Amino acid sequence: MPAGRRGPAAQSARRPPPLLPLLLLCVLGAPRAGSGAHTAVISPQDPTLLIGSSLQATCSVHGDPPGATAEGLYWTLNGRRLPPELSRVLNTSTLALALANLNGSRQQSGDNLVCHARDGSILAGSCLYVGLPPEKPFNISCWSKNMKDLTCRWTPGAHGETFLHTNYSLKYKLRWYGQDNTCEEYHTVGPHSCHIPKDLALFTPYEIWVEATNRLGSARSDVLTLDILDVVTTDPPPDVHVSRVGGLEDQLSVRWVSPPALKDFLFQAKYQIRYRVEDSVDWKVVDDVSNQTSCRLAGLKPGTVYFVQVRCNPFGIYGSKKAGIWSEWSHPTAASTPRSERPGPGGGACEPRGGEPSSGPVRRELKQFLGWLKKHAYCSNLSFRLYDQWRAWMQKSHKTRNQVGRRDPSPSPLPTGPAR
C-alpha cells in the first residue's frame, strides 16, 4: 500500500482573490481614502508550517498620507506581544518578523499573528497553521448489526494530535469490482468511527480503508478485507429472567430468548452469562453456554442479591467460519438466593415480618437497593409496600409447600428483576 505522504511544509495554496467585492473593501486591510488612516498587509497570508520550523513575515504599511513609517509598529501572536528583538525594520514602511521553532497551533482556526500601529490599533492580521501531517490510521475494526449495516472504528495515527484540523474519510469498495465509496455518517460510536447504513452485499468481500488529510499532507491506512457475514453481531438477548430454583440457597436459574432479528438465519448462537454480587464490581463469567436459552448458576451465596447479564455471539451465519462478534450485554437483571434456613446471625428468624415498621439493617439495605433499581433499571413501581406484599405471599406459599411436601424442584414463580 502506498505509504503516507507528506505535503510540502510551505504556505498553503490559496485561491487567488477576485476583484474585491464591495463587502471586502470594508474588511480589514483595505485603505480608506482621505481618512488619514494607515492599513497594512502581512506576508505571508495564512501560511501552513511544520512544528519546529521557522517563519519570516513582513508587515508593510500603506495609507494616506503616503510615506507611512514602520517605526513604532509591533507584533502580537495570539494576543501576546512578541519581543522586539524578533522584529527589525526592513525599510521605512516594512517591519519584519523572525520566528523560530514554532509550536503547534493553539486553536484549529489558526494562530492570530497581528501587526499593530504604535497606538495599539490593528493594522493587519494573518493566521498561522502550525502542525504535523497525519500519520497512517490503523487498527480498523468493523461489525455488522444483523447483516443490515456496517460500522467501523479506527485509531488515528500519532494518537491524532496534529494540531491541525485533520479530516478522516472511511472508504470502501467491493474487492473485485465496483467503485470507491465514501462513508457519510461519522462519529456514530466515538470520534473515529463511521456507519454505513445500507446497500451492503453479502457473500463477497469488501475492502475498507481510512484516509487522513490535513493542510500538511495525507495518509492512508492499510486495507482491511472482510465479508459482512464474518463480522455479524446482534442485539442482546431479550427477556432475561433470573429466578430461584425452589428453595435451593446456592442456585439461580437464568432464562432468555434468542435475539429475534436473526431467528430466520441459520446460525449457531453462543451465549455468555456474567453475574456479580450486588456490592461487588467483579463479574464472574460463565462461558460454556452454547445454543441454549437457559442456564443454572450454582455455588452462589445464600441470601445474596445477584446481578446477571447475558450476551450472544451469532457465529456461523450462512456457514461463516469466523468467530462472530459478541453483542452488548443485556440490561442487568437481579434476583436473590434464598436465605439459609440454618439458625444463626443473618438467619430468617431475625427478619422483621412484613408490614412492621422496623428499620433494621436488612430493610435499610433493601431500601437502598430499591432506590438504585428505580434509578438504573427503569422500574418506577418498586416500593417497600410491594416488597412486603411479596414477603407475605412468599411466607404463605412456603407454608403451603411445607404442608403438602416438596414435589418439584423447578424454580418457584418468584418476581425476578425489573423488566427491560
Add this chain to the structure above:
Amino acid sequence: MSRREGSLAPQADSSVSLLPHLEAKIRQTHSLAHLLTKYAEQLLQEYVQLQGDPFGLPGFSPPRLPVAGLSAPAPSHAGLPVHERLRLDAAALAALPPLLDAVRRRQAELNPRAPRLLRRLEDAARQARALGAAVEALLAALGAANRGPRAEPPAAAAAATSASAASGVFPAKVLGLRVCGLYREWLSRTEGDLGQLLPGGPA
C-alpha cells in the same frame, strides 16, 4: 383597529386603545426579541472563544468597518418616530441572515469541530428572519408597513458569500465578529423599539 396617519405611538393618544390581540402580538414579539438578544450574546461569546486570542481578550478592538448592506444603528436612531425605527429594525433583520450564513460557511472551514457554534449561527439566521417577519407584520397591522422599495438581501448575500470565501483568514474572523456584533446590536435595538409600543411604555 383604528388607522391613524402620522405617529404610530398609540400610547401618545390615550383615547386610542390597541386591540387586545394586537397588544398581545406586540408583547409576544418583544419577548421574542428579548430572548434572541440573550442568544446573540451567547453566540458572540462562543464565536470569540473559538477564534482564539486576542478575539476574546478585553480591549480587543479591531476596526469597526461597515459591512456592505448593513450598518450599525445610527446615533440618531433613537430620535426617530417609532414606526421609522421599526422599519429600520425590520430591514436590518432582513439583511442579517445571508451575512450570518456566510459567516457560518466560513466557520465550517475554520472550526469544523465546533458544531455548537455552527448551529448557533444557523439558528441566528433563522431567528433573525423570524423576528424580522414578526416586526413587519406588526408594522402592517399598525398601518405603517413600508410600501417603498426595500434593500435586496440576495445582492448582499452574493457579496457576503464571495467576500467571505476569498478573504484571508484573519479578516474573515474579524468580519464574522463584526456580523455577530451587528446581530446583537440590532436585536437589542429592536427589543428597545418594541418596548416603546408596549402599553405603559414611554411615548
